[in-house]
Amino acid sequence: MxxxxxxxxxxxxxxxxxxxxxxxxxxxxxxxxxxxNGAGKTTVIKMITGILNIDEGDxxxxxxxxxxxxxxxxxxxxxxxxNPDMFLNLKGIEYLNxxxxxxxxxxxxxxxxxxxxxxxxxxxGALNEKIENYSHGMRQKIVIIGVLLHNPKNWILDEPITGxxxxxxYDLKIMMKEHAKKGNVVFFSTHILEVAENLCDRVxxxxxxxxxxxxxxxxxxxxxxxxxxxxxxxxxxxxxD
Amino acid sequence: xxxxxxxxxxISTRNFWKNFNLFNKDTKKINKKSIYVWLFLxxxxxxxxxxxxxxxxxxxxxxxxxxxNILFAIAIVIMFIQIIIASMNILYFxxxxxxxxxxxxxxxxxxxxxxxxxxxxxxxxxxxxxLIPLILYGASIMAPLSYYVFVIVVxxxxxxxxxxxxxxxxxIIMKFIKKIKNKNAxxxxxxxxxxxxIVFAEVIFIKGVTSNQIDQELIEVNVNHISESINSSFIxxxxxxxxxxxxxxxxxxxxxxxxxxxxxxxLIWIGNKTYIKNILKTxxxxxxxxxxxxxxxxxxxxxxxxxxxxxxxxxxxxKNAIFFIQTIYPIALTMIMLIFIAxxxxxxxxxxxxxxxxxxxxxxxxxEGVCIIFGIxxxxxxxxxxxxxxxxxxxxxxxxxxxxxISLYKQFWVKNIPQIVISSVISxxxxxxxxxxxxxxxxxxxxxxxxxxMIIGVVNSFxxxxxxMKRPILDWKSEVDIFKQNGNKIFQYxxxxxxxxxxxxxxxxxxxxxxxxGILVMFIFFAIVFVIINVIIIKQxxxxxxxxxxx
Numbered sequence: 001m002x003x004x005x006x007x008x009x010x011x012x013x014x015x016x017x018x019x020x021x022x023x024x025x026x027x028x029x030x031x032x033x034x035x036x037n038g039a040g041k042t043t044v045i046k047m048i049t050g051i052l053n054i055d056e057g058d059x060x061x062x063x064x065x066x067x068x069x070x071x072x073x074x075x076x077x078x079x080x081x082x083n084p085d086m087f088l089n090l091k092g093i094e095y096l097n098x099x100x101x102x103x104x105x106x107x108x109x110x111x112x113x114x115x116x117x118x119x120x121x122x123x124x125g126a127l128n129e130k131i132e133n134y135s136h137g138m139r140q141k142i143v144i145i146g147v148l149l150h151n152p153k154n155w156i157l158d159e160p161i162t163g164x165x166x167x168x169x170y171d172l173k174i175m176m177k178e179h180a181k182k183g184n185v186v187f188f189s190t191h192i193l194e195v196a197e198n199l200c201d202r203v204x205x206x207x208x209x210x211x212x213x214x215x216x217x218x219x220x221x222x223x224x225x226x227x228x229x230x231x232x233x234x235x236x237x238x239x240x241d
Numbered sequence: 242x243x244x245x246x247x248x249x250x251x252i253s254t255r256n257f258w259k260n261f262n263l264f265n266k267d268t269k270k271i272n273k274k275s276i277y278v279w280l281f282l283x284x285x286x287x288x289x290x291x292x293x294x295x296x297x298x299x300x301x302x303x304x305x306x307x308x309x310n311i312l313f314a315i316a317i318v319i320m321f322i323q324i325i326i327a328s329m330n331i332l333y334f335x336x337x338x339x340x341x342x343x344x345x346x347x348x349x350x351x352x353x354x355x356x357x358x359x360x361x362x363x364x365x366x367x368x369x370x371x372l373i374p375l376i377l378y379g380a381s382i383m384a385p386l387s388y389y390v391f392v393i394v395v396x397x398x399x400x401x402x403x404x405x406x407x408x409x410x411x412x413i414i415m416k417f418i419k420k421i422k423n424k425n426a427x428x429x430x431x432x433x434x435x436x437x438x439i440v441f442a443e444v445i446f447i448k449g450v451t452s453n454q455i456d457q458e459l460i461e462v463n464v465n466h467i468s469e470s471i472n473s474s475f476i477x478x479x480x481x482x483x484x485x486x487x488x489x490x491x492x493x494x495x496x497x498x499x500x501x502x503x504x505x506x507x508l509i510w511i512g513n514k515t516y517i518k519n520i521l522k523t524x525x526x527x528x529x530x531x532x533x534x535x536x537x538x539x540x541x542x543x544x545x546x547x548x549x550x551x552x553x554x555x556x557x558x559x560k561n562a563i564f565f566i567q568t569i570y571p572i573a574l575t576m577i578m579l580i581f582i583a584x585x586x587x588x589x590x591x592x593x594x595x596x597x598x599x600x601x602x603x604x605x606x607x608x609e610g611v612c613i614i615f616g617i618x619x620x621x622x623x624x625x626x627x628x629x630x631x632x633x634x635x636x637x638x639x640x641x642x643x644x645x646x647i648s649l650y651k652q653f654w655v656k657n658i659p660q661i662v663i664s665s666v667i668s669x670x671x672x673x674x675x676x677x678x679x680x681x682x683x684x685x686x687x688x689x690x691x692x693x694x695m696i697i698g699v700v701n702s703f704x705x706x707x708x709x710m711k712r713p714i715l716d717w718k719s720e721v722d723i724f725k726q727n728g729n730k731i732f733q734y735x736x737x738x739x740x741x742x743x744x745x746x747x748x749x750x751x752x753x754x755x756x757x758x759g760i761l762v763m764f765i766f767f768a769i770v771f772v773i774i775n776v777i778i779i780k781q782x783x784x785x786x787x788x789x790x791x792x
Contacts, residue, residue: 052792071647102546
């Protein structure tokens with residue numbers, strides 16, 4: 001479970017980019033974080049994962065504060081960043097082994113997950129290649145496999161769909177659903193509203209550092225009293241803000 | 242054709258000089274905010290000082306006329322090393338080459354523009370290392386105005402020789418390579434081989450000349466023979482020096498130009514046959530993938546997180562050609578040269594000169610000597626630039642360290658390990674070489690010197706990593722930018738000066754103490770500095786300040 005409690009953040013004094021944000025993502029839930037560019041999505045994700053300091057408030061990961069108990073909190077996070085250009089000089093298998101070591105994944109478990117996921121993503125033949133020779137989509141896939149190696153209780157993804165081919169998008173969506181079904185949190189940001197509409201249990205629409213809407217798609221439609229697509233509802237909410 | 246060469250040269254040269262930000266884009270005046278302007282000034286001041294010292298020393302020995310020989314001998318070696326390191330990148334692995342391939346550009350146009358870019362790079366080296374010494378030399382011998390005109394002519398002509406020679410060699414090497422499977426390993430190997438070839442050639446030549454004369458001549462005079470031998474091994478150097486001395490100007494100019502015409506003819510002939518084909522070998526390397534089977538049992542071994550992290554730090558340094566060439570490679574080369582010079586001096590000059598041998602054998606270690614040893618260690622430790630680029634080398638993915646479950650303090654330590662290992666090796670080698678040259682240094686003094694040298698290296702590494710953490714360069718386009726456009730290096734230079742001044746100050750305080758106590762005081766001083774730095778790091782991490790800029 002991820003609990004964001006009264007979190008504020010500003011890069012320049014007096015100009016809050018995130019303003020008193022509250023959000024609770026329950027176990028077994030997929031929550032889509034949507035908003036226009038510069039809304040604060042990535043800032044929130046960076047605060048949840050410990051990349052950015054929190055100015056005010058706190059974030060709890062399974063009850064552990066990311067500020068006060070970062071080691072314990074980070075153990076239950078799996079983070080897929082928006083930029084998959086990681087450790088380009090390592091071979092795919094070296095990278096996965098390195099991540100497995102960091103998260104203390106046992107030998108049998110790591111071999112099982114690597115075999116299963118690399119087959120699913122059709123990159124098993126490239127595992128002995130350097131990541132610098134991978135395409136953008138392949139890099140994204142290897143990062144996702146790395147994240148899932150330790151079966152994180154809280155899977156956080158920043159724009160995960162970008163650069164993936166249609167089959168990989170489909171596989172990823174299935175994986176996210178399966179991960180949530182096991183009682184884990186899946187929290188992701190996206191620009192692609194269709195993905196959020198099909199996949200999420202709830203969506204949070206953020207703009208100018210504030211959550212404008214939090215609920216299911218049905219609740220959103222009821223609120224707007226219109227039977228429009230999520231795209232139209234999203235545009236309506238942003239316009240009203 | 243010439244129009245295209247000029248255009249292509251202009252583009253690549255402008256890009257090269259733009260990196261230094263020497264001039265303000267709006268006012269076109271010197272950019273005082275550019276770190277390079279200040280670095281150039283510092284280097285020029287140092288070169289001026291050293292040249293003055295050398296000139297007055299030579300004047301005392303009545304050997305003023307050998308100054309150009311020494312200068313050209315040093316400069317040509319620097320130029321060769323520079324050009325070997327840069328040539329592979331500019332000729333074959335530069336990112337813009339792939340964009341140029343579809344354009345209607347002839348082979349010789351592309352090749353000559355690349356050669357011109359390399360030559361322009363060496364003009365920068367000349368500007369730093371040769372112009373002022375030659376002006377000072379001119380002033381010392383009260384040369385006429387025409388001397389300065391010939392200085393410009395000679396400086397214009399000199400870089401052509403190493404550049405064209407290395408380019409021809411590179412073209413030939415590439416011709417015999419069928420396929421490049423690993424770009425990084427290939428770059429490292431070719432650069433290593435070329436440098437070793439140059440060093441080996443120098444060694445054989447110097448040995449041939451000096452061994453005959455070492456018995457009769459003083460070491461100071463011998464410098465002339467070494468420099469002469471270097472210069473005569475590169476056929477245009479002596480004619481260029483003669484032009485400078487206004488000795489048979491037209492004949493020597495004709496010699497140089499004839500050599501250059503011949504070299505360019507060979508370059509264009511080989512280039513036309515091989516250059517584009519060679520480039521294609523480098524651009525298709527990653528498309529010929531072999532799908533190797535994974536041996537999961539072998540390749541999925543379990544390590545402790547920290548062990549895996551340390552291994553990964555080393556891999557990032559050793560597996561990337563640019564990182565390796567810019568960090569470990571220069572210091573490894575310097576250490577090999579130092580070992581060679583010291584051993585050669587010991588078995589050559591010292592063994593054959595009884596008086597010199599007795600003097601060195603009888604010299605006890607003094608605090609001045611200790612200061613010099615630690616000064617050398619500090620200067621050498623400042624060369625690898627490993628800690629000062631530790632975070633920057635990771636680029637945008639440096640944030641990885643912030644979301645993994647390993648404490649930031651532990652990660653800070655681990656990131657220091659490569660530089661600390663290199664610094665420790667430097668300390669051990671320098672102290673052993675000191676023992677080799679001055680046998681009177683006792684075993685306890687050696688142990689104390691090595692330990693203190695190591696702690697100096699550790700302090701240097703910690704400080705430089707703090708600099709990189711506070712001011713990381715994460716948004717780079719090419720790996721070279723981390724080293725070439727890194728203003729943080731000024732902190733390394735400043736700390737090196739401060740450390741040497743501190744050592745000199747401690748020496749002054751301990752003037753009347755036994756040398757053992759002197760070294761011990763230096764050790765304790767740097768150990769205290771180390772503890773203070775650690776306390777500051779822990780506090781900064783607790784306040785979320787140290788890693789704040791890695792986002």
